Amino acid sequence: MLAKLFRSFLYGVAVVGLAATGAAAQTLTLASDAPGSTYNAIASGMAKVITEGSSVRVIVRPFGGPDNYLDQLNNGEVNLATLSSSTAYISYIGDNRAKKEYKNLRVLRSGDGGLFVSFIVLKDSDIKTVSDLKGRRVTSDFGGHAIIGKSLTGALATAGLTWKDVRAVPVTGANDGPHALDTGRVDASWASLGQPVVRELHAKKGIRYLGFDKTPANLEILRQHIFPNAKLELVKKNPGIGVENDIYLLTYDAYLVAHKDVDGNAVKTLLEALWKGTGELAKIHRALAGFTHQAAVTDLPVIPYHPAAVAFYKEKGLWTEAAQKANAKFN
Numbered sequence: 001m002l003a004k005l006f007r008s009f010l011y012g013v014a015v016v017g018l019a020a021t022g023a024a025a026q027t028l029t030l031a032s033d034a035p036g037s038t039y040n041a042i043a044s045g046m047a048k049v050i051t052e053g054s055s056v057r058v059i060v061r062p063f064g065g066p067d068n069y070l071d072q073l074n075n076g077e078v079n080l081a082t083l084s085s086s087t088a089y090i091s092y093i094g095d096n097r098a099k100k101e102y103k104n105l106r107v108l109r110s111g112d113g114g115l116f117v118s119f120i121v122l123k124d125s126d127i128k129t130v131s132d133l134k135g136r137r138v139t140s141d142f143g144g145h146a147i148i149g150k151s152l153t154g155a156l157a158t159a160g161l162t163w164k165d166v167r168a169v170p171v172t173g174a175n176d177g178p179h180a181l182d183t184g185r186v187d188a189s190w191a192s193l194g195q196p197v198v199r200e201l202h203a204k205k206g207i208r209y210l211g212f213d214k215t216p217a218n219l220e221i222l223r224q225h226i227f228p229n230a231k232l233e234l235v236k237k238n239p240g241i242g243v244e245n246d247i248y249l250l251t252y253d254a255y256l257v258a259h260k261d262v263d264g265n266a267v268k269t270l271l272e273a274l275w276k277g278t279g280e281l282a283k284i285h286r287a288l289a290g291f292t293h294q295a296a297v298t299d300l301p302v303i304p305y306h307p308a309a310v311a312f313y314k315e316k317g318l319w320t321e322a323a324q325k326a327n328a329k330f331n
Contacts, residue, residue: 026055026056026057026263026266026269027056027057027058027059028056028057028058028059028079028080028262028266028270029058029059029060029061029078029079029080030043030046030047030058030059030060030061030078030079030080030081030082031043031061031063031066031069031072031073031078031080031081031082032044032060032061032062032063032081032082033062033063033064033065033066033144033145033173033174034062034063034064034065034173034174034175035062035196036175036195036196036197036200037173037174037175037192037195037196037197038115038174038192038193038194038195038196038285038287039082039083039084039115039174039254040060040062040196041194041196041284041285041287041288042082042254042285042287042288043060043081043082044060044284045281045284045285045288046058046082046256046274046281046288047059047060048284049273049274049277049280049281049284050270050273050274050277052277053273053274053276053277054269054270054272054273055269056266056269056270056273058080058270061078063144064143064144064172064173065142065143065144065145065172065173065174066081066083066087066091066144066145066146066147067096067097067098067143067144067145067146068144069081070091070096070098070100070102071100073102073104073105073257073259074102074103074104074105074259075104075259076104076259076261078259079258079259079262080108080256080257080258080259080262081256081257081258082254082255082256082257083105083254083255083257084115084147084252084253084254084255085110085227085229085252085253085254085255085298085302086147086150086151086226086227086229086230086252087145087146087147088105088107088255088257088302088303089227089228089229089302089303090146090147090150090227091105091303092105092302092303096146097146104259104260104261105257105258105259105260105303106257106258106259106260106262106303106304106305106306106309107255107256107257107298107301107303107304107305107306107309108255108256108257108258108267108270108271108305108306108309109255109256109271109274109291109296109309110253110254110255110291110295110296110297110298110301111253111254111255111256111287111288111290111291111292111295111296112253112290112291112292112295115192115193115251115252115254115287116192116193116194116233116235116249116250116251117151117190117191117192117193117249117250117251118155118190118191118193118209118210118211118212118247118249118250119133119138119155119188119189119190119191119209119210120178120181120188120189120190120191120198120207120208120209120210120242121181121187121188121207121208121210122181122205122206122207122208123205123206123207123208123242124206125187125188125208127187127188127210128210129159129210129211130155130156130158130159130161130210130212131159131160131161133156133159133161133165133166133187133188134161134165134166135165135166135167136166136167136187136188137166137167137169137185137186137187137188138152138156138166138167138168138169138186138187138188138189139152139169139170139171139176139177139180139181139186139188139189139190140152140163140168140169140170140171141168141170141171141172142171142172142173142174142176142177142190143170143171143172143173144172144173144174145173145174147226147227148174148190150225150226150227151190151225151226151250152190153225154221154222154224154225154226154230155190155212155222155250157221157225158212158213158218158221158222169185169186171189174191174192174195175195175197177189177190177191178191178195178197178198178201178207179197181201181207182201182204182205188210191209192287193209193235193241193243193249193286194241194285194286194287198242199241202241202242206242207242208242208244209235209242209243209244209247209249210247211235211245211247211248211249212232212247212248212249212250213248214232214234214248218232219231219232222250226250226252227252227302228302229252229253229300229302230250230252231250231251231252232248232249232250232251233248233249233251234246234247234248235247235248235249253295253298254287254290254291255303256274257303258306260306262306264306264307264308264311265308267306267308267309267312268308268311268312271308271309271312272312274291275293275296275316278291278292278293293316293318294318296313296318297313297318297319297320297323298323299320299322299323299326300322300326301323301326301327303330304327304330304331305323305327310327
């Protein structure tokens, strides 16, 4: 009991010390998906640029997926996270497996096209379109990622399919789907473009991404099943990464988010480091290339911006009337 009290005292002293010294001695934890996933690559790249370019040290803490760390982020036990805007949206409004609203999430920086996603198959597969998935084994569940289940349902619906039309094979994390494809457990898996574990599989066996038809009807289906800002964007032919022809993939903004009570000085410091290191970000991973200066402020945020981030972007001349109006709806 005494040992527990002593540890609590030391923790309290550490917290007070951090609060007193401000950003100069801040160490922040950044939650991410597991190594080998796109969002882990995004988190690692941001942590590197912030830590090397400022007085704020950022430590990446990998989890099985957002569902495994959102409670800790919302409670302030971890400070930051890299999330898709779609996951941020369903988490904030409580449209998730836990049916819990995570109202303490705040945007620090937005990025265009941080994630392009679709089904992947082995290169020599006879599956050429989403419609061809009928009767085939497809990864499902993704227990650590509520948004992937919604994305899969929407993606199937664009071809007039439901889960009754395919053979669902449950997996847990974002990397488990490609692993299941590698071992022959499934015929198709959900995956992101440039996902490290997918690049490894492509080098080993060869994979192919399935594209979507970009039609108003398909966009409406995806936005109904996933979230209002879902988009279909063109990805040019690049066999080196598994894109055999010009195709449309599902995409949405990526966010760096924080707990609402993260120190404003620390936020300003880390955002300045990211601002100065934007060119470096793009070199680290293709998913970070969309984190440009102009993309930092989205006119359609699905969760509110941190006040210190608003102040920072106002200083940079990026905070628009549209962003102000959209952000005000959360107050």
